[in-house]
Amino acid sequence: MNRDVRAAVFRPDDERTDEAVELLDSLGADPVPDPMLAVEPTGETPAPGDYVVMTSKTGVELVAEAGWTPGDATLVAIGERTARAMREAGWTVDLIPEEYSSTGLVQMLEAEVDGNRVEVARSDHGSDVLTDGLADAGADVHETVLYRLVRPEGSGESAELAADGEVDAALFTSSLTVEHFLEAAAERGVRDAAVAGLNDAVVGAIGEPTRETAEAHGVAVDVVPETASFEALATATVEAAAPSYRE
The missing domain is CATH 3.40.50.10090 (Rossmann fold)
Incomplete structure (x- = not known):
């Protein structure tokens, strides 16, 4: 398994983040949970x-x-x-x-x-x-x-990692996760660098509306799964970031 894929995930800070971390771990990626939504x-x-x-x-x-x-x-x-x-x-x-x-x-x-x-x-x-x-x-x-x-207080660690070129994959599950990521990056003074970092990584969007939002903000999207589920998004994005991860 290839542990070189550091994958940022932005799901709400509840069981959805736990499920995302577990799935990414099973795919051989190194999860970076950074919840961008709170209820x-x-x-x-x-x-x-x-x-x-x-x-x-x-x-x-x-x-x-x-x-x-x-x-x-x-x-x-x-x-x-x-x-x-x-x-x-x-x-x-x-x-x-x-x-x-x-x-x-x-x-x-x-x-x-x-x-x-x-x-x-x-x-x-x-x-x-x-x-x-x-x-x-x-x-x-x-x-x-x-x-x-709303955006949770303290979110944005992944934006700093992206700005430093330390994110290999990013998984956006809604237009709002894109917008909140960019807000968090701006708050930390790294918005442009974070966008550049994402554009050097593999970016996955769960569906066309999310892709359109990301690209409207200058973030190139590499993966949109056929099925709008997190499992499909994670699997396709990790595969694109490291085609050998199953080996």
Whole structure:
């Protein structure tokens, strides 16, 4: 196994970081966990709707803990991770799109939501693609912000390592992780050097929106996995950084 790949990962400072470190370690990389997201609950729960759309495991867990249940609504999950959390809460998941994204949700629902009230419950950084797309399909759309995503205090160690040329791979899991990384780099006075360091490394983005955000800020993206999952992102990025890592 090749331990020369130092891979920076920016997932929230909860079990997702632990899972990421474990996976990267199993791939033979040297993980650098630097969480760029922290969850601040708003205390809100979804409003009633004919359809209730939830876009994250975090959101599901927050509202389940608050005692919310979907009632007779058609319950929609953005992907399997969210659906699994719903089932663990004791709810029945009715719909999951083939493509785990806002676009995939719109494509799945647009033919059936005309005239229906659709409740979208998510973070404060949800994409307008979902709400605008459902509204264009004739739905009465209401959005509830369940939690805010903020940058943890003290984040940015990976930015300094990148600026010093000591990061071989970087794994961005959302547009917000890109923006928070660059904010942390700027706070530490190393933004330009950190971008240059990333451009000498292998950068992975979990999907096209994340890639577009990174490239808009001057960060070249080398890897976008076919499947928008962290496992696919990590595997493809480490493979690109060190093709021999399985040897």
